[in-house]
Amino acid sequence: MNELYQPIETLPGVGEKRAQKYRKMGIGTPYDLLMHFPRTYIDFTSPVMIADAENGEPAAVRVTVRQKLAPSFVRRGFSLYRVVVSDGASDFLLVFYNTPYTYQAMKPGEEYYVYGRLTGGFLRREMQAPQVQRVDHALLLQPVYPQTTGLTSAMIRTNVQKALSYLDQQPFETLPAEMLAGYHLVPLVQALHDVHRPDSAAVLERARHRLAFEELLQFQLGTLMLKHRTSVQTASAMQPADLSDFYAGLPFSLTHAQQHAIEVICRDLCAGKPMNRLLQGDVGSGKTAVAAAAAAFAAKNHVQTVLMAPTEILAQQHLQTMTAFLAPIGIQPVLLTGSTKAKEKRAIRKQIAEGSAPVIIGTHAVIQKDVEFASLGLVITDEQHRFGVAQRAALAEKGGCPHKLVMSATPIPRTLALIIYGDLDITVLDEMPKGRLPIKTFAVTGGYRERAYGFIREHLDAGEQAYLVCAMIEESDTLENVQAAETYAETLKNGPFTAYRVGLLHGKMKAQDKDAVMAAMKAHELDLLVCTTVVEVGVDVPNATLILIENADRFGLAQLHQLRGRVGRGQMQSYCILVTDSRREDARERLKVMSRTVNGFAIAEEDLKLRGPGDFFGHAQHGMPPLMQAAFCSNMPLVSETQMAAKALLEQDPELRSPALQPLRTAVLQLFERNGENGLN
Numbered sequence: 001m002n003e004l005y006q007p008i009e010t011l012p013g014v015g016e017k018r019a020q021k022y023r024k025m026g027i028g029t030p031y032d033l034l035m036h037f038p039r040t041y042i043d044f045t046s047p048v049m050i051a052d053a054e055n056g057e058p059a060a061v062r063v064t065v066r067q068k069l070a071p072s073f074v075r076r077g078f079s080l081y082r083v084v085v086s087d088g089a090s091d092f093l094l095v096f097y098n099t100p101y102t103y104q105a106m107k108p109g110e111e112y113y114v115y116g117r118l119t120g121g122f123l124r125r126e127m128q129a130p131q132v133q134r135v136d137h138a139l140l141l142q143p144v145y146p147q148t149t150g151l152t153s154a155m156i157r158t159n160v161q162k163a164l165s166y167l168d169q170q171p172f173e174t175l176p177a178e179m180l181a182g183y184h185l186v187p188l189v190q191a192l193h194d195v196h197r198p199d200s201a202a203v204l205e206r207a208r209h210r211l212a213f214e215e216l217l218q219f220q221l222g223t224l225m226l227k228h229r230t231s232v233q234t235a236s237a238m239q240p241a242d243l244s245d246f247y248a249g250l251p252f253s254l255t256h257a258q259q260h261a262i263e264v265i266c267r268d269l270c271a272g273k274p275m276n277r278l279l280q281g282d283v284g285s286g287k288t289a290v291a292a293a294a295a296a297f298a299a300k301n302h303v304q305t306v307l308m309a310p311t312e313i314l315a316q317q318h319l320q321t322m323t324a325f326l327a328p329i330g331i332q333p334v335l336l337t338g339s340t341k342a343k344e345k346r347a348i349r350k351q352i353a354e355g356s357a358p359v360i361i362g363t364h365a366v367i368q369k370d371v372e373f374a375s376l377g378l379v380i381t382d383e384q385h386r387f388g389v390a391q392r393a394a395l396a397e398k399g400g401c402p403h404k405l406v407m408s409a410t411p412i413p414r415t416l417a418l419i420i421y422g423d424l425d426i427t428v429l430d431e432m433p434k435g436r437l438p439i440k441t442f443a444v445t446g447g448y449r450e451r452a453y454g455f456i457r458e459h460l461d462a463g464e465q466a467y468l469v470c471a472m473i474e475e476s477d478t479l480e481n482v483q484a485a486e487t488y489a490e491t492l493k494n495g496p497f498t499a500y501r502v503g504l505l506h507g508k509m510k511a512q513d514k515d516a517v518m519a520a521m522k523a524h525e526l527d528l529l530v531c532t533t534v535v536e537v538g539v540d541v542p543n544a545t546l547i548l549i550e551n552a553d554r555f556g557l558a559q560l561h562q563l564r565g566r567v568g569r570g571q572m573q574s575y576c577i578l579v580t581d582s583r584r585e586d587a588r589e590r591l592k593v594m595s596r597t598v599n600g601f602a603i604a605e606e607d608l609k610l611r612g613p614g615d616f617f618g619h620a621q622h623g624m625p626p627l628m629q630a631a632f633c634s635n636m637p638l639v640s641e642t643q644m645a646a647k648a649l650l651e652q653d654p655e656l657r658s659p660a661l662q663p664l665r666t667a668v669l670q671l672f673e674r675n676g677e678n679g680l681n
């Protein structure tokens with residue numbers, strides 16, 4: 001059993017180099033490896049005939065080797081290995097580049113399963129760099145693992161198989177027996193075998209259900225434990241204070257939702273327990289004004305407030321807005337970021353330490369590092385969308401138990417928010433300031449692209465700005481997306497938008513470069529910004545009135561809504577054009593929802609109905625730890641079932657200390673440690 005927790009290089013077949021690669025992925029032991037679940041499976045259970053397979057798409061085919069062609073050495077360092085195979089009806093070529101191993105292992109006359117992308121014409125079709133399995137010991141559902149360079153799924157599969165053999169030596173289970181029986185769950189050992197080496201789709205489904213149950217349970221135990229701990233801490237109790245001078249200084253009157261949020265927050269600040277509140281509100285709902293009110297309230301209590309932003313440009317933006325809101329009552333916020341000059345930094349640090357700076361705005365990194373406060377009492381974080389367990393756990397650690405307010409622009413359906421943010425109290429700004437023009441949204445096919453470009457040019461000529469979002473897949477900083485955006489930007493620059501200033505922004509750029517591009521956009525030094533989905537949602541470019549999103553059908557509604565939120569921030573009418581070439585009825589239907597509503601929460605509810613809760617758990621956007629199996633879960637009942645199970649367990653045993661719960665406790669601590677340093681211990 002102990003073998004499971006030894007360093008990963010003790011696993012036969014894992015050398016020092018490979019161990020390093022595993023460590024990079026956060027896999028340090030054979031146990032970690034077993035918890036590294038397949039991302040998907042190649043399905044060989046229903047192979048197709050080559051004639052029925054589509055060009056450009058991957059296909060699984062059962063073939064017999066006809067002939068191995070002699071290797072050809074195209075040029076130095078580039079060789080081709082080709083094998084002629086037949087599916088019984090027609091012949092085609094398997095092509096391997098620079099990888100002789102599979103080629104060498106294949107024997108004429110033998111049968112194999114092959115899987116790869118098809119190219120070529122009618123005369124001779126080719127399968128590029130296919131996966132190959134012998135028919136006699138094929139895994140018909142072949143796991144594909146999340147990879148890192150230099151570690152293929154095949155290598156991981158071999159290592160996993162060895163690690164699985166350790167499991168059979170002793171009983172190994174995290175969940176108490178009554179729970180397994182009560183919820184009809186398969187034992188862990190079996191689930192691990194089945195998720196890594198499934199014999200059938202049914203077995204895989206059962207295994208995933210069990211693992212998803214456990215992931216969700218652990219996650220909820222963790223958040224509930226965090227909540228329990230903060231509930232027994234104490235924090236400085238502030239005194240009620242009159243904010244009417246602050247209100248009088250605002251250039252607008254607050255919405256009801258904003259007023260309500262401010263009341264709730266001020267009540268928290270006076271309660272003597274640390275506040276732990278999430279302020280959720282759509283982009284543009286006016287969260288900053290609420291933050292300013294809280295800071296004003298704290299200042300009147302002689303308590304310092306910190307407002308942390310994820311990027312430098314957002315911090316600068318906050319400085320401007322907060323100054324506008326707070327200067328009328330005599331508060332000058334100070335800014336502390338990475339690019340603050342050393343001398344100035346020293347001066348500001350001194351003010352903070354002496355207490356003459358009541359409101360401090362900056363980037364996380366800078367403020368969390370060795371800044372000394374005279375009387376820090378309120379920490380506000382503006383996370384836009386990336387608000388994770390990691391940050392929450394780290395915040396829980398921040399000394400002296402300050403009150404904490406987190407602002408997030410991701411609308412999440414209430415039922416799920418209660419789970420994902422189970423450790424926090426939640427307030428929602430569900431009302432937009434008056435007088436906003438709703439963004440006009442259209443879903444069109446690629447055939448309308450030229451006309452859309454023309455429409456965009458008209459608006460650029462009128463001095464407005466536009467975003468063009470180009471991504472092949474939803475995950476934002478993949479190489480695929482970066483390349484697609486780069487190519488797209490080139491095409492536009494050399495074609496329909498030669499006369500305009502076109503910029504490019506993607507997730508693989510350095511933070512500094514990203515900030516520079518966004519600053520250029522803000523300063524109207526760019527007319528058009530081509531980007532992947534990664535753009536800082538919080539950056540305010542009121543002059544941007546148009547956003548065109550390519551491949552819109554590939555995104556969730558919630559994400560489309562986030563993207564759309566980059567426009568419609570000024571007084572002018574804004575437009576969102578969703579381009580799709582999908583002929584699928586449901587895809588079009590989904591996009592129509594976007595034209596019908598601009599309310600983020602309604603859209604999130606719709607997304608939950610259409611895509612299931614798994615989508616919320618699988619998404620890095622919500623800052624969840626990677627609940628990999630839960631990401632496949634399509635049913636809400638499992639989510640509430642695990643919530644009830646977690647509450648029941650904690651009622652009996654708030655710290656999970658009983659011997660039967662030890663393994664579960666350890667797993668929960670690990671989940672939160674991995675993701676939040678010392679979140680719980």
Ligand code: ADP
Nearest residue numbers: 252253254255282283284285286287288289433
């Ligand atoms: P977000 O919730 O996205 O952070 P902001 O706080 O940036 O929204 O507010 C968006 C814009 O709306 C800002 O220009 C802000 O000054 C303005 N605003 C905020 N509250 C109101 C209000 N009650 N009435 C009119 N404008 C408002």
Ligand code: MG
Nearest residue numbers: 287288382538
């Ligand atoms: Mg904001």
